[in-house]
């Protein structure tokens with residue numbers, strides 16, 4: 390499989406044509422949404438509460454759409470104007486910034502309750518310009534990401550490492566920036582379904598959750614779920630379902646495109662796929 | 663750009679800038695969008711918000727209305743206040759204009775609601 394990041398810099402690769410193609414491809418939509426769902430699960434956000442999330446490499450807002458569905462508010466940054474234009478066209482709910490993650494996350498300390506990044510981080514491992522040094526750009530990215538997260542917040546970054554060295558390069562820079570954590574691999578035995586999630590923690594070292602489809606995943610204690618329950622504090626004013634349904638109704642009244650309600654709406658998804 | 667984002671945004675990634683906060687807003691086009699009100703979310707946002715920065719930003723856009731200068735005590739249960747905060751944070755949007763770094767004077771254009779924070783080679 391050819392790697393887009395070998396073909397051109399992201400702001401060139403994701404031009405108008407590619408941005409449209411990308412956002413209309415039902416296979417891509419499905420995969421991006423599944424990975425976003427899993428990343429959100431790995432964030433271990435307080436249940437039934439709306440959180441403020443940073444989406445790094447938000448593109449046209451497919452990952453952001455899943456944040457919406459889960460009732461969160463998001464700010465997205467991306468380097469491609471064409472991708473952001475499609476996000477505007479789709480009237481995404483998040484607020485958008487044109488920014489290069491390799492230049493750092495331009496936010497004040499403690500701004501976000503969590504961060505996700507879906508299929509963007511591998512782009513940072515390439516030197517697209519003569520002055521680009523991947524190690525420095527990765528370090529700048531992770532250190533400024535660390536700073537803009539609130540205490541005990543997590544960042545979950547799904548990415549496509551090219552090889553073991555790249556995984557090592559990325560993880561080393563993240564740890565150097567102060568994060569704890571590591572890579573969770575879902576379905577490691579399937580070439581197609583195998584996915585890498587860099588799970589980064591700010592509030593001390595905790596055991597990493599098991600990847601899906603790994604040995605012991607079903608028999609072992611489901612650490613993430615247990616902790617979620619522990620972290621649950623009080624009920625919100627409105628139930629999650631109630632609040633999402635209301636929000637959808639409002640968008641419908643505004644004549645916007647809304648996914649139909651179903652018995653799954655506002656239900657905590659297992660994130661298993 | 664919403665004022666929530668403005669409240670979080672800095673120019674500290676520019677070489678030589680220390681704090682880069684708050685960014686001055688010069689707006690040529692502002693609009694007010696309709697956003698769902700979630701009092702619980704707003705009340706948990708308040709501790710993260712630099713309130714004077716929000717107040718000044720709303721004022722500079724001509725949308726301060728009856729936003730209080732300070733956050734009231736027990737704001738968690740003050741729905742009226744939370745609604746005003748909600749409006750300032752999430753509904754007022756800068757569509758066109760620019761942000762200005764308070765230390766270097768560097769300008770960041772805002773087009774179609776999106777601030778351009780990209781740096782030049784010599785600014786990294």
Ligand SMILES: C[S@@+](CC[C@H](N)C(=O)[O-])C[C@H]1O[C@@H](n2cnc3c(N)ncnc32)[C@H](O)[C@@H]1O
Nearest residue numbers: 399446448451452467468469489490507509512
């Ligand atoms: C495969 S798309 C994923 C978009 C979105 N997260 C999703 O799930 O649909 C990767 C995105 O990463 C963005 N990207 C790549 N390098 C970047 C950088 N250095 N800074 C910010 N965004 C970047 C690209 O512009 C592109 O929109």
